[in-house]
Amino acid sequence: xxxxxxxxxxxxxxxxxxxxxxxxxxxxxxxxxxxxxxxxxxxxxxxxxxxxxxxxxxxxxxxxxxxxxxxxxxxxxxxxxxxxxxxxxxxxxxxxxxxxxxxxxxxxxxxxxxxxxxxxxxxxxxxxxxxxxxxxxxxxxxxxxxxxxxxxxxxxxxxxxxxxxxxxxxxxxxxxxxxxx
Numbered sequence: 813x814x815x816x817x818x819x820x821x822x823x824x825x826x827x828x829x830x831x832x833x834x835x836x837x838x839x840x841x842x843x844x845x846x847x848x849x850x851x852x853x854x855x856x857x858x859x860x861x862x863x864x865x866x867x868x869x870x871x872x873x874x875x876x877x878x879x880x881x882x883x884x885x886x887x888x889x890x891x892x893x894x895x896x897x898x899x900x901x902x903x904x905x906x907x908x909x910x911x912x913x914x915x916x917x918x919x920x921x922x923x924x925x926x927x928x929x930x931x932x933x934x935x936x937x938x939x940x941x942x943x944x945x946x947x948x949x950x951x952x953x954x955x956x957x958x959x960x961x962x963x964x965x966x967x968x969x970x971x972x973x974x975x976x977x978x979x980x981x982x983x984x985x986x987x988x989x990x991x992x993x
Contacts, residue, residue: 827842834908837920839877839878840913840916842878842882843866843867843919843920844912844915844916846863846902849902849903849905850902854975854978855975857974857975858975861928861931861934865931865932865934866880867919868928868931928980929980932981932982933967933981934978936978936979937959938955940958966984970982
């Protein structure tokens with residue numbers, strides 16, 4: 813579906829060009845890349861939950877999935893990159909598989925219901941702890957610290973059926989009904 817980036821690098825290709833080559837919209841391609849990068853070979857329920865969190869967070873921010881997932885605090889030089897590379901909320905480091913694109917299309921088309929209850933954040937606690945131990949820029953907080961920070965912002969942790977490695981966080985203030993941004 814497209815090239816994958818080496819850690820700390822950007823491929824200077826627009827999401828639109830990558831999506832066009834894959835025969836999908838930029839939002840479908842971006843959502844597929846996030847699923848592949850953040851949930852990899854995880855169970856389908858986990859991949860769906862990650863995609864819904866991105867969808868919900870983009871909607872809450874009033875942005876398209878592509879605009880939300882690829883925005884960074886620094887100057888963005890391309891589509892693919894690790895989450896910590898330019899202070900982004902999610903990674904699009906890996907190219908999506910066809911199964912990722914299929915799930916993304918169904919989520920954005922309203923054919924797969926939100927299995928997160930409106931969550932706008934997700935966390936793999938074991939993965940976060942492993943990254944925190946590396947001292948890599950952007951990954952210094954333990955899962956316990958991240959959970960406490962998000963709780964202080966009014967986010968409530970929830971488990972997702974079929975996704976035992978994943979926690980999702982729902983805002984105290986409910987999101988509007990799901991729809992495509």
